[in-house]
Amino acid sequence: MKLPHPIPYQGSKRSLAEQILKFFPEKFDQLIEPFAGSAAITIASAYHLKDKNFVINDVNEPLIELWYTIINHPRSIIKAYSEIWQGQHGDEENYYYKIRDCFNQTKQPQHLLFLLAKCVKAAVRYNAQGHFNQSPDKRRLGRNPQLMQTDILRVSQLLKDKTQCYASDYQNILQVADTNTLIYMDPPYQGTGLNGGFNYAGNIENSSFLTALFKLNERNIPYILSYDGRTGNKVHGTALPDSLNLIKIEINAGRSSQATLLRRNETTFESVYLSPALTANVDFNKIANRSMYQTDLFF
Structure with missing residues (x-):
């Protein structure tokens, strides 16, 4: 059955959600989305895993009020x-x-x-x-x-009495995580801030975000990060520092619609990064042998 998604959002990971869920640990108590947006990963997790608890956060207060009302x-x-x-x-x-x-x-x-x-x-x-x-x-x-x-009622059925909604800075929400928590982060794309041509409701400062990732590693918190990608040979975004010790995974997101308009046959790959605390519990051979849609693993 198609997963419900009442809130349309550009950049939503709903088409990749089931592939991202394959990197979830078998055991965790709570899923936190600090940059919730369309909450695609929360919805997919609730649908497939069912018995988890969830935290939806976004600095966009009206968006969180909308999620609270929907749920x-x-x-x-x-x-x-x-x-x-x-x-x-x-x-x-x-x-x-x-x-x-x-x-x-x-x-x-x-x-x-x-x-x-x-x-x-x-x-x-x-x-x-x-x-x-x-x-x-x-x-x-x-x-x-x-x-x-239909979508609103189905989402409410999935998330009601299991979900806390917050409109806070992402760094505040990260503080509530412990080693039994899984964090999924999909922050605003680089270059979309005040000097990037347009704004989201909030834009993050890169050095502060990297510091937050280092602190999560120090606390041994498992997390998955959607951060950058590429179309053909064109890379989008600045690389994360090697000192974070993350494992990068490229997921085939299909043919680029923009490239198609320009009559180029190019494929878009979206990158996700797995934290050290998470990769210690991931069986990569098992994942690589599954029928994921042209997923490449980079170690």
Whole structure:
């Protein structure tokens, strides 16, 4: 059965989630996503592992309010989304901007859900003042309320009474982890900060992030990090320092849509990194022999 994903988010790992889950340890008590976004790995873990506890965190407070409502009060967000979606007919573009203005003033979760469902490429963008500024996709109305309802109810069923939601700096959330915790991190891509052309709701400072990784290693905390990748021979992002002692894994993410538009046949590989505390409990021979979609291991 297809996994539910009510929150569309550019860069979501939902298409790679089942491959990433193959690197999970057999035993752990809690999964933490400090940069939750679409919470794709949490949802996949809840679906396949079922009996775990979860922490969803994101510095984007309205996003976390949306997740809290989806998980704990699904009927209310379904009703609010349906009413907003129905109101756009006949004046779709102007209506979108009206809802965007309302969201920037009130930060209501139902407004954010509509914007995410209808904005260009599900790409979350904020200006320097912290206002959502992505444009609408004029070719579509956004996710149909009936389909949205199905996904919201299924996610609530998977995560209710198992999930804590926080809107905090990632470094605060990392402090609650212990050796029985697994952390999955998918931070904003490098180059998307104030000097990178666009913003997410929060952008991380690279040296502080690397320091946080070293501290996790010192505490023997297992973690998986999605950090960079490549398309063909073009590498995206700056390499992590060797002194972190991480194992890099390249997962075949399929043919690059951007390269296809430029009439180039290139494949995108997304990189994940496994911490020393995690790799001590991973059977790489067992993983490599599984029918993962063109996954390459680099030691």
